[in-house]
Amino acid sequence: MTSLPQHPSEGSERLRPTVAVARAARVLAAAGIDAPRVEAELLAVHVLGVPRGRLALADGLTPDQLDRYDALVARRADREPLQHLTGSAAFRHLELAVGPGVFVPRPETELLAGWGVDQARAGSPLVVDLCSGSGAIALAVAQEAPAARVVAVERSPAALARLRRAAADRAAAGDRPVEVVAADVTDPGLLSDLEGRVDVLLCNPPYVPRAVEVPPEVAAHDPDEAVFGGADGLDVIRPVLARAARLLRPGGVLGVEHDDTHGAAVPALLVADGRYEAVEEHRDLAGRPRFATARRR
Numbered sequence: 001m002t003s004l005p006q007h008p009s010e011g012s013e014r015l016r017p018t019v020a021v022a023r024a025a026r027v028l029a030a031a032g033i034d035a036p037r038v039e040a041e042l043l044a045v046h047v048l049g050v051p052r053g054r055l056a057l058a059d060g061l062t063p064d065q066l067d068r069y070d071a072l073v074a075r076r077a078d079r080e081p082l083q084h085l086t087g088s089a090a091f092r093h094l095e096l097a098v099g100p101g102v103f104v105p106r107p108e109t110e111l112l113a114g115w116g117v118d119q120a121r122a123g124s125p126l127v128v129d130l131c132s133g134s135g136a137i138a139l140a141v142a143q144e145a146p147a148a149r150v151v152a153v154e155r156s157p158a159a160l161a162r163l164r165r166a167a168a169d170r171a172a173a174g175d176r177p178v179e180v181v182a183a184d185v186t187d188p189g190l191l192s193d194l195e196g197r198v199d200v201l202l203c204n205p206p207y208v209p210r211a212v213e214v215p216p217e218v219a220a221h222d223p224d225e226a227v228f229g230g231a232d233g234l235d236v237i238r239p240v241l242a243r244a245a246r247l248l249r250p251g252g253v254l255g256v257e258h259d260d261t262h263g264a265a266v267p268a269l270l271v272a273d274g275r276y277e278a279v280e281e282h283r284d285l286a287g288r289p290r291f292a293t294a295r296r297r
């Protein structure tokens with residue numbers, strides 16, 4: 001485990017948050033964390049229980065708080081995901097509980113979820129979220145498009161447990177309940193009762209090609225089955241596109257996130273299928289290909 005420099009926390013002295021954060025940011029930078037200052041602040045906010053905007057004005061850290069903070073900073077320096085340390089991930093207007101064994105929702109997926117919300121706001125559509133994981137996309141749609149009926153499909157028992165808990169929590173908070181289905185999205189008979197009835201189908205599948213080296217946070221803490229999509233990364237996407245064409249009603253729409261190397265491959269699969277039109281590729285804020293959309297003919 002990475003050791004932290006000594007600090008003046010002995011006795012009852014409190015350490016100002018700005019000083020603790022500056023010191024932690026140096027430790028995180030040395031460990032290769034991309035946004036060390038931001039992450040040092042988020043960990044301090046977590047320990048102090050104050051909003052981020054109030055951090056500079058907060059009381060100093062007590063020796064106990066400083067010990068907790070230092071321990072979390074050391075774990076982050078050892079490349080445990082920030083969200084596992086704080087226990088939650090922000091996703092659009094949601095705070096989702098996250099932890100070991102379940103994929104941590106990523107900010108870039110907010111783009112696909114936002115596209116899905118826009119599609120789901122007309123009328124009272126049937127929306128399906130395949131590979132739902134912790135339920136980020138499904139729960140965001142249920143919250144932001146309240147007239148939609150949302151069905152979330154996931155296979156991993158650990159993810160299903162978290163998804164069911166999150167769905168129950170959001171329903172208790174007043175969102176329309178998300179229906180959770182335990183199934184393999186590559187099953188050719190998936191959701192057979194919904195064939196030809198789905199208005200919006202969304203999917204953030206595992207899509208990283210097997211040989212790609214991923215950061216330590218992902219390699220050691222995200223489940224393999226949530227990340228890797230076979231040799232070319234398209235092992236789950238191919239059957240999902242085929243099944244989606246059976247599930248969508250004519251005029252229904254599909255949005256699928258993909259690897260940033262698949263900005264041509266996924267649209268090409270959609271075109272080659274022959275049952276889709278209006279195939280479009282969407283980029284993220286950094287200009288990287290991020291998700292593809294299409295309409296069922």
Ligand SMILES: C[S@@+](CC[C@H](N)C(=O)[O-])C[C@H]1O[C@@H](n2cnc3c(N)ncnc32)[C@H](O)[C@@H]1O
Pocket residue numbers: 103104105106109130131132133134135136137153154155156159183184185186204205206207225226227236
């Ligand atoms: C990249 S994660 C996405 C999770 C969530 N939708 C999100 O955006 O944060 C992919 C999810 O697909 C699930 N998964 C992988 N293969 C699957 C399959 N064949 N059937 C159902 N779920 C699958 C994994 O367990 C994981 O939760």
